[in-house]
Amino acid sequence: MSDPYQHEINVTWGDCDPAKIAYTARLPYFALDAINGWWEAHLDGDGWFQLELDRNVGTPFVRMEMDFRSPVTPRHKLICETFPVKLGTKSITFAVRGYQDGTLCFDGLFTCVFTIADQFKSQVVPDDLRRIVEPRIRAA
């Protein structure tokens, strides 16, 4: 696996609006796909679905911010460099940087809190997840 994790997205016709670029509201979708992909890559294939249903851990988002720097198109794969930048007692912040053909298209920060999924109640970061996240934290 590359370090940091790179999530590849095949942008297509259906992602684009009449300006012939990916519709803005698709870009948070792509970024979230990349964050889910980060979990899958580091938890033996388990993403949010398995975290919630099998491990009873939810990670709802409390904040996102994104800067859109260059249009995203179907001309190149979208490579989303994704890594944690901060792990709090009960929260995690990811950075996602989307590149096409070496050009930065967008970057963003996304903060989630950890919950006991079936109670929708916040919890401290579970130890096994902390052990996975901590060594992979980088500066944003």
Next chain:
Amino acid sequence: MSDPYQHEINVTWGDCDPAKIAYTARLPYFALDAINGWWEAHLDGDGWFQLELDRNVGTPFVRMEMDFRSPVTPRHKLICETFPVKLGTKSITFAVRGYQDGTLCFDGLFTCVFTIADQFKSQVVPDDLRRIVEPRIRAA
């Protein structure tokens, strides 16, 4: 029309994820729908589609930030209070605040630049749009 403009969204089953709340990536979609609705409400029904195709004015996004404060569900209409907070020489910033049953679910700021659509080149805010936006600016 209410002031500020209120955009109503019917959140449904298909917007929700297995946590039984609207999937996070749907919320920027809703906010963008509300901003498009603001234009429609103030330009005799013209939204981004008509701005781009009929008036040759594009308004691509350069930044968004959103705080997610309470889950969005199909139990109540989602009311998106939407208004401009800043008009620059070539850019506009909108605030969107999503409420359900009186509770603030999310709020965000969204900045767009004005372009000559068929040249994908930035331009100063067209005068007719400036006249519409300026009196409706409010503090975020």
Next chain:
Amino acid sequence: MSDPYQHEINVTWGDCDPAKIAYTARLPYFALDAINGWWEAHLDGDGWFQLELDRNVGTPFVRMEMDFRSPVTPRHKLICETFPVKLGTKSITFAVRGYQDGTLCFDGLFTCVFTIADQFKSQVVPDDLRRIVEPRIRAA
């Protein structure tokens, strides 16, 4: 309420692809929104979300077919005429006809089965739903 039920959709920029018409895969979304709207209109606001969570009734789809007859654009509201055409022992079929400015854009048939939601097991149509559906059946 009009008879048959008419579900109005505001098609926008974000629904369109570079051909400047609504992306084909958006049209089944619109049709499903209309069917959910039919339930809401006839069950005091309850759509699939409330059917599943409050009444423990699921209605998963087993078949859809759609003919696309004319492009859908943001130029006009999309009016989806929606009505049941058949009620079986355990299933229901809806017709949805999408019109813009009087032109038929698409029509389709959609069949769902009734389930006990928390068991994901088929069931006969619940009596209260049968009483609502039967008088509203029309020929496709």
Next chain:
Amino acid sequence: MSDPYQHEINVTWGDCDPAKIAYTARLPYFALDAINGWWEAHLDGDGWFQLELDRNVGTPFVRMEMDFRSPVTPRHKLICETFPVKLGTKSITFAVRGYQDGTLCFDGLFTCVFTIADQFKSQVVPDDLRRIVEPRIRAA
């Protein structure tokens, strides 16, 4: 490349509804992604976007039909077996069969017409595309 072409989709949390399965309206999206992927696989990476913009060939859909046979979940990759079943003078029909872990989840037929993209006018199948499609036709 496998024959017939297999398009792999990573189904995730965000594709699922509160029933913990992929929302029905996502399935036509997946099928269309697979058909676009078929073109990309057989046209050196060119999908609908490049067909339309670089080759001036549009392929709008005129019909789809899908049978939903088993729920789609994030537990397994979704493998969409995709191949042409018929090539008319001006149209093409694709079959898409979605499998997870060897189980058929859905199958469908999708018919497109060929157009001169910038005129939105139908045309006979371009010769170079006919040469690619014909040897790959299979019975549905």
